[in-house]
Amino acid sequence: MVVAGIEVELVQKDIKNLHLAVYPPNGRVRLAAPMDVNERTLELYVTSKIPWIRKQQRKFTSIDRQSERQYVNRESHYFLGKRYLLRVHETDHPYRYPKVECKTKTYIDLFVKENYSTEQRAELMKEWYRVKLKDILSELVPKWEAILNVKANQVKVQTMRTKWGSCNTDNGNILFNIELAKKPIECIEYVVVHELLHLIERKHSDLFKAYLDKYVPNWKMQKEALNQGN
Numbered sequence: 001m002v003v004a005g006i007e008v009e010l011v012q013k014d015i016k017n018l019h020l021a022v023y024p025p026n027g028r029v030r031l032a033a034p035m036d037v038n039e040r041t042l043e044l045y046v047t048s049k050i051p052w053i054r055k056q057q058r059k060f061t062s063i064d065r066q067s068e069r070q071y072v073n074r075e076s077h078y079f080l081g082k083r084y085l086l087r088v089h090e091t092d093h094p095y096r097y098p099k100v101e102c103k104t105k106t107y108i109d110l111f112v113k114e115n116y117s118t119e120q121r122a123e124l125m126k127e128w129y130r131v132k133l134k135d136i137l138s139e140l141v142p143k144w145e146a147i148l149n150v151k152a153n154q155v156k157v158q159t160m161r162t163k164w165g166s167c168n169t170d171n172g173n174i175l176f177n178i179e180l181a182k183k184p185i186e187c188i189e190y191v192v193v194h195e196l197l198h199l200i201e202r203k204h205s206d207l208f209k210a211y212l213d214k215y216v217p218n219w220k221m222q223k224e225a226l227n228q229g230n
């Protein structure tokens with residue numbers, strides 16, 4: 001079924017209610033419906049949900065766009081907003097693998113053991129991004145804690161599906177999305193300020209935005225850049 005250009009996988013089965021879902025990584029849309037509902041009704045239902053569907057799909061495309069990597073030579077990979085080509089070195093030398101290096105303007109070097117699977121390569125790159133991002137955060141977080149006069153409890157880096165960061169205002173724990181390592185440092189800094197500001201103002205209120213305007217005058221640009229993907 002296609003509604004307003006959106007392909008919807010329709011599954012009719014013995015259930016009572018309509019159930020619409022959008023799945024990562026590509027934003028596939030699936031509608032489960034009772035057997036006796038006619039197609040017109042289903043179309044109207046999906047039409048009424050289009051803004052919601054698009055919103056879900058945007059979340060996936062903004063963050064998961066890079067998920068289909070193969071980790072082979074000359075593949076593009078991003079680090080701090082710059083594009084690099086991957087160079088894969090297969091070696092059995094015990095001191096040279098597994099490791100990732102970014103020492104030139106052009107290449108990210110991936111040292112792996114022969115026959116390392118795509119998943120193992122992906123995992124290696126991910127750990128490298130995690131370490132790099134933690135390094136950056138270990139400078140930016142204290143810097144902004146001092147400026148804003150706040151203190152985060154725990155700062156963690158993890159895989160997050162739909163957000164760049166989050167702040168638990170009850171315990172002061174802040175999470176950052178590991179994918180931030182691929183973004184320009186200005187974007188990372190914006191997310192740091194954003195999450196720390198939640199320790200002052202829980203909601204995205206006018207006051208919150210006024211703080212952002214004060215501390216990161218170009219925050220809207222950074223927000224836009226984050227969600228464009230690369």
Ligand SMILES: [Zn+2]
Nearest residue numbers: 194195198204
């Ligand atoms: Zn927020």
